[in-house]
Amino acid sequence: MIPFVDAHIHLWDLERLRYPWLTPPFADDGPNGSVEAIARTYLPADYRREMARWNVAGAVHVDAGAHPGDALRETEWLDGLADAEGLPDAIIAFAALDAPELDSFLAAQARHPRVRGIRHIVNWHPDPRRSYTQRDVTRDAAWQKGFARLADHGLSFDLQCYPGQMTALAELFARHPDIPVIVNHAGMAVLDDPDSFADWRRGLAALAACPQVSVKLSGFGFARRDATPAFVRDTVRTVIDLFGTDRAMFASDLPTDRLFGTIDAQMDACHAAVADFGEEDRRALFGRNADRIYRLGLGC
Secondary structure, rough: OOOOOEEEOOOEEOOOOOHHHHOOOOOOOOOOOOOHHHOEEEOOOHHHOOOOOOOOEEEEEEEOOHHHHHHHHHHHHHHHHHHHHOOOOOEEEOOOOOOOHHHHHHHHHHHHOOOEEEEEHHHHHHHOOOOOOOOOOHHHHHHHHHHHHHHHHHEEEOOOOOOOHHHHHHHHHHHOOOOEEEOOHOOOOOOOOOHHHHHHHHHHHHHHHOOOEEEOOOOOOHOOOOOHHHHHOOOOOOOOHHHHOOEEEEEOOOOOOHHHOOHHHHHHHHHHOOOOOOHHHHHHHHHHHHHHHOOOOOOO
């Protein structure tokens, strides 16, 4: 089987760090519905057990929503896990890009050699039930200035936003071509919005026009909780049509994506979506692109 470099996983220890979103009470009215089903400690052995079928060659850990006050502790804990367990191979750490002491915080994160970039979730939507944030922070001068600081620390940016934010963000990214940006979860279409597909495609096209922007093929359930193989295929093919096979990469988003179905069903759908591609393209999508973009050095 083609090696899989998983471009987006989460690990957490609920006894060690604070995770407000994984703490009761749980409700079904938030952006992701209830997360009670995954609110338990999840470690490399749990991940490897779930991914036993898929020839995992490496994995990138993306900030798992720990309390902001625990962000550096999360990085330190992950480094220790990697030393002991061989996973993760790289870390995308948390930093609030509009924080007043951002430079010193980025420097502290970047001192950890496995840290490759930063994620600051910025999903904003006019419907408060959809929003992760109270306002669109990406419009703030402080946030934009903070984004620009990533270059000085050699850090990339993992972008989790909604389609309505993409066009303005593409303009910002075009001014900073030296900062690699990786779009999370296929751009998180909001399918109950008017003209949702057109907005999603238009936003992704604007981002794809920036050559330093790539995209992860994951999180299909964020757009449609009952994501079918046909929906996965349509999403994958649309994204690849915009970004090509050299700027897209598959990811599991475990354990979060288990909210929407089994990982084996998701991976089967992903493989089926590109089954007619040549082997070199499939190797790129399932491993080589993540290896290159996240600077893992795995040689997949």
